[in-house]
Amino acid sequence: MWALRAAVRQGAALSRVVRGRPALRVAPPPLRPCPGRALAALSPGDPGGLQGRRGGSRGPPADGPSSEAGAAKEEEGPEDAENEDEEEELLRSEPLLPAGAQRVCLVHPEVKWGPGKPQLTKAEWQVAEARALVHTLDHWSVVETMVVPTKTPDRKLIFGKGTLEHLTEKIRGLPEVTAVFLNVERMSVSTKKELEAAWGVQVFDRFTVVLHIFRCNARTKEARLQVALAELPLLRSNLKSVVARPDGRGGTSRYIMGSGESFMQVRQRLLKEKEMKIRQALERLRRKRQLLGQQRQRREFPVVSVVGYTNSGKTTLIKALTGDAAAQPRDQLFATLDVTAHAGWLPCRMAVLYMDTIGFLSQLPHGLIESFSATLEDVARSDVIVHVRDVSHPESELQKASVLSALRGLHLPAPLLDSALEVHNKVDLVPGYSPSEPGALAVSAHLGLGLEQLKAALEDAVLRATGRRVLTLRVRLAGPQLSWLHQEATVQDVQVVPEAGVADVTAIISNSAYGRFRKLFPE
Numbered sequence: 001m002w003a004l005r006a007a008v009r010q011g012a013a014l015s016r017v018v019r020g021r022p023a024l025r026v027a028p029p030p031l032r033p034c035p036g037r038a039l040a041a042l043s044p045g046d047p048g049g050l051q052g053r054r055g056g057s058r059g060p061p062a063d064g065p066s067s068e069a070g071a072a073k074e075e076e077g078p079e080d081a082e083n084e085d086e087e088e089e090l091l092r093s094e095p096l097l098p099a100g101a102q103r104v105c106l107v108h109p110e111v112k113w114g115p116g117k118p119q120l121t122k123a124e125w126q127v128a129e130a131r132a133l134v135h136t137l138d139h140w141s142v143v144e145t146m147v148v149p150t151k152t153p154d155r156k157l158i159f160g161k162g163t164l165e166h167l168t169e170k171i172r173g174l175p176e177v178t179a180v181f182l183n184v185e186r187m188s189v190s191t192k193k194e195l196e197a198a199w200g201v202q203v204f205d206r207f208t209v210v211l212h213i214f215r216c217n218a219r220t221k222e223a224r225l226q227v228a229l230a231e232l233p234l235l236r237s238n239l240k241s242v243v244a245r246p247d248g249r250g251g252t253s254r255y256i257m258g259s260g261e262s263f264m265q266v267r268q269r270l271l272k273e274k275e276m277k278i279r280q281a282l283e284r285l286r287r288k289r290q291l292l293g294q295q296r297q298r299r300e301f302p303v304v305s306v307v308g309y310t311n312s313g314k315t316t317l318i319k320a321l322t323g324d325a326a327a328q329p330r331d332q333l334f335a336t337l338d339v340t341a342h343a344g345w346l347p348c349r350m351a352v353l354y355m356d357t358i359g360f361l362s363q364l365p366h367g368l369i370e371s372f373s374a375t376l377e378d379v380a381r382s383d384v385i386v387h388v389r390d391v392s393h394p395e396s397e398l399q400k401a402s403v404l405s406a407l408r409g410l411h412l413p414a415p416l417l418d419s420a421l422e423v424h425n426k427v428d429l430v431p432g433y434s435p436s437e438p439g440a441l442a443v444s445a446h447l448g449l450g451l452e453q454l455k456a457a458l459e460d461a462v463l464r465a466t467g468r469r470v471l472t473l474r475v476r477l478a479g480p481q482l483s484w485l486h487q488e489a490t491v492q493d494v495q496v497v498p499e500a501g502v503a504d505v506t507a508i509i510s511n512s513a514y515g516r517f518r519k520l521f522p523e
């Protein structure tokens, strides 16, 4: 999965790189109340601030790029205000999980045989990941874990009769448990109701828990709308269960006077309309994002997308590379949900935008992936991909496999995927670590280890990917070459040799611009 959103935090002009065009202006979106630790960590941060303008050890002059975090804003007219109202309406929703502390019994159905058996992954890892999801919720804790074998995961009640009875007895015998997290992707409403009746507590599936975390962590309008889109299947199945109610209060037969439609039909129509409106709103935002992408390209910012498994340290790495206070790492899954851009500098003093993206999870519910796919389009438009891995994680190899398979699903251009830089993060937790993969770089984003080597490798990759090079050219001071280079390339340094009437100009120049330079000013 995952995402990016283009915006540069308002601030410094971009004159060195963009030759005096003003920076994009971005207003951070307002925060919404949402229960959960995730929200507690979402502080307005550095709204419109300029921290992180100097990335890297060789800080650029004061006219460096700023970072963008949050939704990009353009000039807005009355139509935009109307859209905003409609979008806010679409985002109104009922809570998915109960507020307050919950003591959870984690039930993991283990499929040992047959086609339902998960490939490549072990029950302990799946359980650990499910536990991490629960701990991401504020005041939720896992007080009991049960790995329960099943041969019938597709049956309504997931387990065989005897196993279910035994399980029910065990859960009923745990009065401290206030909820059950059943580690399946989705559970039908009727399954949920039956299990809740049997166990006497609320039961949640992974879809609901992940959706709730996404809701809490989505800050921008686009991410919130994507979550709202992902929620629609849940609303639809709730609707079906209302119809199926034995007391008939679902109301299939009750007609709204004069309309010819039953209540059920009205509700279905309203849901369809809601879906259409969300899709339209997303399309509007997508066009805006594309526009920003084009502007960014015109401004010649190379873009580096930082992707990887959730909690691998993507945001921490970006913060270490750019010093940008807007990047907020947190020890939880899906801390980053909106794609944000953060400006930094490469050793040749070229400005670059690092895109922080939403993390991957091996067992992420499908609907969620699809609704976030639009934001991942930006990854396809980047110049270089950095794949951050947590090499201290026991399942680091499986995580890598999940990320690569998700990246392949994004249909990225082959050269972009093939040239992805693999960064082995958290080496401070693995004494004596050295990568076995050729070309992989070992770093500790936390301690700042290996960052200079990483920047050097990134510089090579960015220059190669964008068809640029760093050249030192000797020009005559009396001639037009120097001003031509200022126009057509990014001048890094000018060393004047007055006695010879010349200057040595170091510039980042594209291959095509260099060709034109040579044609115009033959040696």
Ligand SMILES: Nc1nc2c(ncn2[C@@H]2O[C@H](COP(=O)(O)OP(=O)(O)OP(=O)(O)O)[C@@H](O)[C@H]2O)c(=O)[nH]1
Binding pocket: 308, 309, 310, 311, 312, 313, 314, 315, 316, 317, 328, 329, 330, 331, 332, 333, 334, 335, 336, 337, 357, 358, 359, 360, 425, 426, 427, 428, 429, 443, 444, 445, 446, 447
């Ligand atoms: N020891 C150690 N911890 C690290 C390192 N890099 C990141 N972390 C920690 O790992 C946790 C996750 O870091 P993030 O940067 O938020 O990870 P992420 O990949 O952006 O996570 P999501 O946005 O949730 O996908 C935080 O607690 C970081 O402090 C590292 O090099 N060493």
Ligand SMILES: [Mg+2]
Binding pocket: 314, 315, 316, 329, 335, 336, 356, 357
């Ligand atoms: Mg992050």
